[in-house]
Amino acid sequence: xxxxxxxxxxxxxxxxxxxxxxxxxxxxxxxxxxxxxxxxxxxxxxxxxxxxxxxxxxxxxxxxxxxxxxxxxxxxxxxxxxxxxxxxxxxxxxxxxxxxxxxxxxxxxxxxxxxxxxxxxxxxxxxxxxxxxxxxxxxxxxxxxxxxxxxxxxxxxxxxxxxxxxxxxxxxxxxxxxxxxxxxxxxxxxxxxxxxxxxxxxxxxxxxxxxxxxxxxxxxxxxxxxxxxxxxxxxxxxxxxxxxxxxxxxxxxxxxxxxxxxxxxxxxxxxxxxxxxxxxxxxxxxxxxxxxxxxxxxxxxxxxxxxxxxxxxxxxxxxxxxxxx
Amino acid sequence: xxxxxxxxxxxxxxxxxxxxxxxxxxxxxxxxxxxxxxxxxxxxxxxxxxxxxxxxxxxxxxxxxxxxxxxxxxxxxxxxxxxxxxxxxxxxxxxxxxxxxxxxxxxxxxxxxxxxxxxxxxxxxxxxxxxxxxxxxxxxxxxxxxxxxxxxxxxxxxxxxxxxxxxxxxxxxxxxxxxxxxxxxxxxxxxxxxxxxxxxxxxxxxxxxxxxxxxxxxxxxxxxxxxxxxxxxxxxxxxxxxxxxxxxxxxxxxxxxxxxxxxxx
Numbered sequence: 001x002x003x004x005x006x007x008x009x010x011x012x013x014x015x016x017x018x019x020x021x022x023x024x025x026x027x028x029x030x031x032x033x034x035x036x037x038x039x040x041x042x043x044x045x046x047x048x049x050x051x052x053x054x055x056x057x058x059x060x061x062x063x064x065x066x067x068x069x070x071x072x073x074x075x076x077x078x079x080x081x082x083x084x085x086x087x088x089x090x091x092x093x094x095x096x097x098x099x100x101x102x103x104x105x106x107x108x109x110x111x112x113x114x115x116x117x118x119x120x121x122x123x124x125x126x127x128x129x130x131x132x133x134x135x136x137x138x139x140x141x142x143x144x145x146x147x148x149x150x151x152x153x154x155x156x157x158x159x160x161x162x163x164x165x166x167x168x169x170x171x172x173x174x175x176x177x178x179x180x181x182x183x184x185x186x187x188x189x190x191x192x193x194x195x196x197x198x199x200x201x202x203x204x205x206x207x208x209x210x211x212x213x214x215x216x217x218x219x220x221x222x223x224x225x226x227x228x229x230x231x232x233x234x235x236x237x238x239x240x241x242x243x244x245x246x247x248x249x250x251x252x253x254x255x256x257x258x259x260x261x262x263x264x265x266x267x268x269x270x271x272x273x274x275x276x277x278x279x280x281x282x283x284x285x286x287x288x289x290x291x292x293x294x295x296x297x298x299x300x301x302x303x304x305x306x307x308x309x310x311x312x313x314x315x316x317x318x319x320x321x322x323x324x325x
Numbered sequence: 326x327x328x329x330x331x332x333x334x335x336x337x338x339x340x341x342x343x344x345x346x347x348x349x350x351x352x353x354x355x356x357x358x359x360x361x362x363x364x365x366x367x368x369x370x371x372x373x374x375x376x377x378x379x380x381x382x383x384x385x386x387x388x389x390x391x392x393x394x395x396x397x398x399x400x401x402x403x404x405x406x407x408x409x410x411x412x413x414x415x416x417x418x419x420x421x422x423x424x425x426x427x428x429x430x431x432x433x434x435x436x437x438x439x440x441x442x443x444x445x446x447x448x449x450x451x452x453x454x455x456x457x458x459x460x461x462x463x464x465x466x467x468x469x470x471x472x473x474x475x476x477x478x479x480x481x482x483x484x485x486x487x488x489x490x491x492x493x494x495x496x497x498x499x500x501x502x503x504x505x506x507x508x509x510x511x512x513x514x515x516x517x518x519x520x521x522x523x524x525x526x527x528x529x530x531x532x533x534x535x536x537x538x539x540x541x542x543x544x545x546x547x548x549x550x551x552x553x554x555x556x557x558x559x560x561x562x563x564x565x566x567x568x569x570x571x572x573x574x575x576x577x578x579x580x581x582x583x584x585x586x587x588x589x590x
Contacts, residue, residue: 008432011429011432011433011436012436014429014433015432015433015436015437018433018437019437022442022446026445026446026449027449030449030450037449139579139583140576140579142579143521143572143573143575143576143579144568144572145525145528145529145532145568145571145572146529147528147529147532147547147568148565148568148569148571148572151547151551151564151565151568152565154556155556155561155564155565159556159559166556253435253436256436256437256438256439257438257439257440259438259441260438260439260440260441261440263440263441263444263533264440264529264532264533267532267533268551278441278444278445279444279533279534279535281448282444282447282448282533282534282535283534285448287448287449290444290445290448291445293441293445294441294442294445297438297441298437298438298441298442301436301437301438302436305436
C-alpha cells in the first residue's frame with residue numbers, strides 16, 4: 001500500500017521534470033529563431049546589437065547541457081525568466097494574478113469533490129431510484145462544455161434575473177480590505193465557481209459511485225448489515241473510511257484539471273487570473289510568460305498530488321501500519 | 326433492458342448520421358453560400374432559422390459548414406490517439422524494463438494539466454488545422470493506453486497465449502495476431518469516448534481563440550460570438566446554439582457507447 005503511494009510520488013517528480021524539459025526544448029527545437037521565441041520579439045524589430053545582446057544573454061551559442069544548466073538556475077532562483085513584453089520578471093507577473101485562479105479552482109475542487117463524495121455514497125451504496133436517476137443525469141451533464149454552462153448561467157442569472165455580476169472579481173466601488181470587500185469577492189465568485197463545479201462534478205461523481213459500488217461487495221459491509229446497522233451508519237462510518245484514500249487521490253488529481261477549466265472560466269467572466277494571463281500571452285506571443293504559466297500550473301498540479309499522497313501515507317492505516325507486526 | 330439499449334443506439338446513430346450528412350452535403354441543408362452576406366444581427370426568422378451574425382452571415386449556414394470541420398478534427402485526432410494509445414498500451418503491458426518505462430510515460434501523461442499544456446504547445450506550433458489535430462492526439466491517447474494495458478494484462482494470463490509461447494511464436498506475432506484481435510471491444514468503446522473527448526478538447530481550444538480561423542469549427546463560432554458582443558446584443562442564438570450542437574454530438578457518441586457497452590455485459 002505504501003509502495004503504491006511512493007511510486008505515485010516518483011511519477012509526480014518525473015512529470016515535473018518532463019514539464020521542465022518540455023519548457024526548455026520547445027523554443028529551441030521548433031523551427032524558427034530561439035531568440036525570437038525566448039524574447040517574444042520579432043526578428044525584424046530587433047537591431048543587430050540587440051540581437052547579439054539577447055543571443056549572449058540567453059546563452060544560445062553554448063551547448064545544450066550548459067544551456068539547460070542556466071535554465072535550471074533561472075527556475076530555482078525564482079525569476080522564471082524575464083518577460084520582455086511586460087518588462088518584468090515572469091514570476092512577479094504570475095504572482096500578481098495567481099490568487100484569483102487559486103480562489104476559483106481550489107473552491108471548485110473542494111465543492112465538486114465533496115458533492116461527488118456524498119452523492120456517490122448515496123447512489124453507490126444502494127441499487128435504487130437515486131442511482132437510477134443520477135447515472136443518466138450525470139452522463140448528460142458531462143456532455144456540456146464549461147463555457148456552455150458558464151454562458152447559460154450568465155444569460156439566465158445575470159442578464160435576465162440580474163442576480164449576479166457577470167464579470168470581474170470585485171465591484172469597482174468597494175475598497176480593499178474589510179468585511180464588505182470579502183463578501184463582495186464571494187458574491188463575484190459564485191457564478192465562476194458554480195460553472196466550473198458543474199463541469200467537474202459528473203466525472204468525479206461517476207468515479208466515486210463506482211468506487212463505492214466496488215466497496216459494497218466487501219464482506220465487512222455484509223457483516224455490518226447482518227448486525228442490523230442502519231444504511232446511514234454503514235455509509236458514513238464504514239464505507240467512508242474505505243473510500244477515503246481513492247477520494248484523496250481524486251482530489252489531488254482534480255487540481256490540475258481545475259486549473260485548465262479555470263482558464264476558460266476566467267476568459268468567460270473577464271477575471272484577471274493566471275488563465276486569462278495565459279491566453280493574453282498567447283495572443284501577444286509573449287513566450288517566456290506562456291512557459292512560466294505552464295511551469296506554475298504544472299507545479300501546482302504536481303504538488304497537490306504529492307501532498308495528497310503524503311496525507312494518505314500518514315492517515316491511511318493500511319499504509320501507516322504496514323510492516324509492523 | 327434490450328429495448329433501452331436499442332433506443333439509445335437508434336437515437337445516437339440518428340444524431341450522428343444527421344451531423345455526418347450535414348458535413349458531407351452542406352448544400353442540401355442550407356441554400357445560402359458560406360460567405361453570402363445579409364443584414365447583420367437579424368433575429369431568427371423563416372428565411373434565417375438562426376438569424377445572422379455581425380458580418381451578416383447566416384448562422385445556420387455557418388453551423389452546417391462548421392460541423393464538417395468539428396467532426397474532421399474530432400475523428401482524425403481520435404484515430405491518431407487510438408493508434409498511439411493501442412501501441413503504447415500493448416508495449417506498457419510487457420513485463421520488462423521497456424514495459425515499465427512505457428507504463429511510466431502513461432502515468433506521467435495522466436498527471437499533466439492537459440488543457441494548459443495544449444495551449445502552450447499550440448502557441449509554439451501555430452494555428453494550422455493539422456497542428457491542432459496532432460496536438461489533441463498527442464495529449465489524448467492516455468485513456469486508451471490505460472484501457473488497452475489493463476485488457477492486455479488480462480489476455481496475457483490466458484491459456485491460449487501460453488500455448489502460443491510454447492509453440493515458439495515471436496512476441497510481435499503474438500501481439501499482432503492474438504492480442505490485438507481480442508482488444509476489439511475495448512477499442513470500440515474507447516473510440517466512442519475518445520471522439521467525444523477530442524471534440525470537447527477542440528471546442529475548448531477554439532473557444533479560447535487557439536484554433537484555425539480559416540476553417541471555423543463550432544468552438545470558433547462561439548469564440549467569435551463572445552468576442553464580437555453577442556452578449557450585449559442578446560444574440561443568444563449565435564452564442565448558445567453551437568455549444569448545444571457540441572453537447573448533442575458528444576451525447577450521440579455517449580448513447581452509442583452505452584449501447585455497445587451493454588452488449589458486452
